[in-house]
Amino acid sequence: MMTVLAFIVTIGLLVTIHEYGHYQVARWCGIRVLRFSIGFGKPLWKTTLGKDRTEFILAAIPLGGYVKMLDERELQQEQADPQLRGRVPQYSEQELANAFNRKSVYQRMAVVLAGPAANLLLAVILYWGLFLLGVTGIRPIVGEVQADSLASQASLKKGDVIQKVDGQPVKTWQDARWVLLNASLEKSAVEIETLDAGNALHLTTLSFDGVNNNAEEDILHKLGMDMTKPDVPAVIGELLPSSVAVAAGFQVGDQIVALDHIAVKNWESVVSYVKESPNKQIQFEVLRHQQSIRINATPEAITENGSTVGRLGASVKVDKQALENLLVEVNYSVLESLQKAVEKTWDTSVFSLKMLANMVTGKVSWKGISGPVSIASFAGESASLGIKVFLGFLALVSISIGVLNLLPIPVLDGGHLMYYIVEIFKGSPVSEQVMMMGQKIGLGVLGLLMMVAIFNDINRFMIG
Numbered sequence: 001m002m003t004v005l006a007f008i009v010t011i012g013l014l015v016t017i018h019e020y021g022h023y024q025v026a027r028w029c030g031i032r033v034l035r036f037s038i039g040f041g042k043p044l045w046k047t048t049l050g051k052d053r054t055e056f057i058l059a060a061i062p063l064g065g066y067v068k069m070l071d072e073r074e075l076q077q078e079q080a081d082p083q084l085r086g087r088v089p090q091y092s093e094q095e096l097a098n099a100f101n102r103k104s105v106y107q108r109m110a111v112v113l114a115g116p117a118a119n120l121l122l123a124v125i126l127y128w129g130l131f132l133l134g135v136t137g138i139r140p141i142v143g144e145v146q147a148d149s150l151a152s153q154a155s156l157k158k159g160d161v162i163q164k165v166d167g168q169p170v171k172t173w174q175d176a177r178w179v180l181l182n183a184s185l186e187k188s189a190v191e192i193e194t195l196d197a198g199n200a201l202h203l204t205t206l207s208f209d210g211v212n213n214n215a216e217e218d219i220l221h222k223l224g225m226d227m228t229k230p231d232v233p234a235v236i237g238e239l240l241p242s243s244v245a246v247a248a249g250f251q252v253g254d255q256i257v258a259l260d261h262i263a264v265k266n267w268e269s270v271v272s273y274v275k276e277s278p279n280k281q282i283q284f285e286v287l288r289h290q291q292s293i294r295i296n297a298t299p300e301a302i303t304e305n306g307s308t309v310g311r312l313g314a315s316v317k318v319d320k321q322a323l324e325n326l327l328v329e330v331n332y333s334v335l336e337s338l339q340k341a342v343e344k345t346w347d348t349s350v351f352s353l354k355m356l357a358n359m360v361t362g363k364v365s366w367k368g369i370s371g372p373v374s375i376a377s378f379a380g381e382s383a384s385l386g387i388k389v390f391l392g393f394l395a396l397v398s399i400s401i402g403v404l405n406l407l408p409i410p411v412l413d414g415g416h417l418m419y420y421i422v423e424i425f426k427g428s429p430v431s432e433q434v435m436m437m438g439q440k441i442g443l444g445v446l447g448l449l450m451m452v453a454i455f456n457d458i459n460r461f462m463i464g
Contacts, residue, residue, distance in 0.1 A: 003380025006390070008062060010379045012038065014119065014398050015065040018405070021118025022067045022111055029107040032098040035068040069100040069111075073432075105420050112416045119402035123345045124338075126395040130388060131337035135330045137172025141228040142194070149224020154192060154206040156225060163201075164193035171330050173227050181219045182347070184208045185354045230326060232267045235317040243313020248297035250314055251288065258285035267316040274299045278310035345399060352403045369453045410435070410442030 016038055026033050032052045037043075039059030046057040059065075068074075070091065091099075100108065140162035145151050162170055165179040166187075183190045189207045196202060211222045220226060234256040239245050256264050259273050260283050274282070278301035286293050299310030332340055359369075375397065382393035405413040415438060419430045 002383055003376055006379035006383035007376035010375070010394060010397060011062055013394065014122070014401055015039075015062075017118050017122050017398070018115045018401060019065045019067050021114035021116075021121075025114035026067065026069055026100070026111045029103055029111060030098055031100050031103060031107075031111065032070040032095065033067060034070055035066075037068070038062070038065040040064055040066075070095070070098060071100045072096060073101055105423050109417060109420045112413045112420070115413055116402040116405045119398045119405075120345055120349065123348075123395040123398045123402070124341045126391050126398070127341035127344045128337050130391055130395075131332045131340045132334065133388065134332075135172070135174075137174050137328055137330065138227055139326055139328050140170050140173050140176045141326070143226040143228035145226075146224035150207050150209065150211070151223045151225035154204045155202070156192065156194065156204065156206070157196070158228070159197050160194040160202070162192060162194050164191075166190040172328060177219055178347075180206075180223070182351055182354075184211055184219060184222075185351075185358060228326065229268055232316055234264050234267045234270045236314045237317030238315045240313040240315075243311075244297055244300050245312045245314040248284075248295050250284075250286070250295060250297075250312075253288070253317075255287040256284055257287050257292075259283070261285075274312050275304075275309040278302075278308050280310070345395075348396065348399045349403050352400060356407075369449065409445050410438030411446065412442065415442055 019036060019038065023033055023036055033054045034052075035055045035057060037057040037059055039057075039062045041060040043057045043059050046055060048055050075091070096102065100111070103111075142151075142156050142158055142160040142162065145156055145158055162176050164170065165176050166183050168175075168179050170176040170179060180190070187208065189205050189209075192204050192206045194202050194204070206223065208223075211219075236245075236250060236252055236254045236256070239250060239252060256270050258264055259270065262273075264270055277299050279298060281296055281298045284295045284297060286295055297312065299312050301308050302311045303309075378393060379390075382390045406417070407414045408418040409415050410418075419435065419438075423429050
């Protein structure tokens, strides 16, 4: 229920903002708006408002929307349709003066740009609010470093505190990961500045040689390092209802001391062992009230980041002090927050375009394209993690919608913008034949993208 509700809120809000951008700028340009629809298909609710008698509709399929403006070309097509003959409204010459096609090319460009711009503006506002509230992150302290990995070759060691990546100061792992991900798309290596346990400063070069840009895989994992984690004892703090752990007989407060007769160091070693054992029975040696007992349990198989892993359904008893030592709160002023919000929106937009370009050239896997099932899943997960995480997710998806609609693909806003730019240089509108051909090509490209997205969804959630 949380996933469905979060998905409806996400798509409904972002589509409404996008279409409202088109609607409002059209009104400012004196264009008559006939219909404002959120969703497609059969109307569930509708009303008529304003001096233009605009019809506002909430439709049954909440996967998009549209703004229909008065346009003589559409009127001619409708009048030529035998099924619509006699039902097409008649407009006076005075009313046709407010038709979309009679406005200047620059006004039409403004209307087309307004939708994506509204999505990008929403992202700025959301990020602005998040930065004002303060950003809680994990200190960029290096955890485990895999032998013979790129991080190991760069002489990075457990406990090193990252100060700068590629010349940019970083205060959290979120910052460091973002800079590394961006740099991996266009550079072969970056410079890393770290402080060791003795506060000695080190400069080293981290190579991206052989890094496969699969959007589903964490950049830190590709480089062979991890974030530092508190050395938490393997004591169960919470059990998920109806989980494998509950069915097996675990209790809150149980301390896991061995797995299949292998001694347990900490909670992280339990998590790793369970993840590597989907649908495989494990013998747990547990200390409960100073008594040792044995429990057999088979972790259920779930899909996580495109891989099948095991899950027990138990979480650790949190050592608040150890956790607080790893967290850092970064606060910004009103103006700093606005500047950071604009930079974040711009950087994310540019990164999205780079990823798309690299997908086309084959440098990045197409597995990074997500369909409606993935978006719904991410929406539900982010909503369950709190309002800040959900707002950050909304901002990210809003940017994606804005950038996608600006691509020069016919039927998208960017395709119409491309026609208008040609019109400026040509001195006259693009011919109907060219637009019809472009529409077929655009629908084909979008159809291909949708097929890839659905295929990726099936791989993630059904095949694993």
